[in-house]
Amino acid sequence: MDRAMERRIYYITYIFISIILIGINLDVGSSYSQEIIREVVIELNIDGSTNINYKLYIPNPPQDVILNLPDDPIFFTVYVNGSEVPSYYEDGRLYFYADSNDVEIIILSNGLTRKEGFRWIFTIDIQYPFKLILPSNTVILNISINDFSVAVEPDGKLSLLLPKGELSIVYTFPPPEEAAEEPVILPAPPSNILPILAILAILAISIIYLFRRRNVMEIEVLEDELDDRDREILNTLKGGMKNAHEIMAETGIPKSPLYRRLKRLENMGYISSVKRGGTKYFYLTKDFN
Template identity: 25%
Template sequence: MKLLGLVTLLSFLTLSILSTGVSSSVAETIFYNGTVIIRTYNQSVVYLPLQNITRLQASSHFTLQNNKVILANPDSVLTYQAKIDGVIKISQPYNSTICIILPYQTQLLYLYPAPISSTITQSGFLNLTFYGSNITIVFSPSASTIKYNQNSNGLFTILVVLLIISVTSTITLAYLLLKNFRKEKIRENLDNVEVEIDNNNLDERDKVVLEAIRQGADTLAKISKITGLPRTTAYRRVKKLISLGYVEEIRERNKIRYIANKNVGENDNNI
């Protein structure tokens, strides 16, 4: 249950970071047993907050240079194990959100600077949240903490897997929502385009668009690619051809297709 609570906490923090709208950010979670989890948003270069690095993993390809990690994907999750021994000292060249997770019974011997928030999780852990680049914490672990550390290897692996799955799902969902929003926006802009028909005659661009449709270009993207016309211009021409009966518009499962009307225009002198 404690492990599930920690995963839920980290997932919530990840969603909060993704929703802030800032250009780039780094969020670091450091556990009392030396587990470090770093989430990046639009940032490819990350400095590892703790030394004595072992078991470094990431959700994307990376290059390690001393305590600096260069990520192939700027939106990634890193995890590694470090040796703390009751002292957490962080010095970085940029500000980041840092969460320190300690057992509730932990005795704090030194703390600088003061955290921006301090809460007790449902799992019974003390969550100290900082925002900055230089942090020092000295604490005395309880007996239960020492016993837990001896059995933390398996829990660390499970935590890493669950966190990566959670963050990956969140980023994928955000990407799909943004992609769908952009498609709807383009469709709305096209629907708002006013089509003026001066006469029933077809000019050269009308004929080029009609010929492209007859050759199998059944979507606006294909028509624009074959004719070389901008989408807005191609859309006006298609709408004109539809109004004159040369082209039919077919809607299937939220998709729009265009086909040439074989009964109109085959012997037209305008074509």
């Protein structure tokens, strides 16, 4: 083989290897990264929903990232270096683009728990170790694994540090204690207030009595003009002078209303009065048609 042919083979081989290397580099640059999970925290809510929080470290950003999720999310948000970035979910995977190392993902899920009677059952198959925070006053009935540890959160909630893989936890809540209703005991009034209460009661009774008395006295309201009762009295006096007893016998008007009417008629000038033998007699002094 001559030197010219060797050089051709060398150059062809060099170009071929270069193309392969360039293709590999392009493929690496466009492939999805292998994210590094720093922390996974799942918090169970009392209504059965779950809050899932992922904290990731992305090597060699920028990268397209795929994250396998344990359940279909109701809601999710991805933050890269503290800023929200576009993301989408499909077939159990969450897709997003990370141009920085620090990533936080917040997810709300509703399919990891189910209720059977008074018991709740949490089931998960996850690829990473995680912390599970339980609701307040949770009573754990059963855990499908033995390899876990227990801690208490700053807010007093119980948390479990659990390994990756498939596991289930059965838990419940104690019934709320019904507070016994205590009888309400009203304090006795101080002794020095009793005389005051008695005086107020007497005043109230007096006011009611005067009010009713006034109503009785005003049953027959005397007006400026003559009414039928006035004319009845005046007609009685057409036959001559009569005293109040005689007028009352003929008209049937009670004594007190009669005297008020006689006084009024006298003031209006229709009648006048004179005393004879200690008895007061009334007589007409003016026409009343």
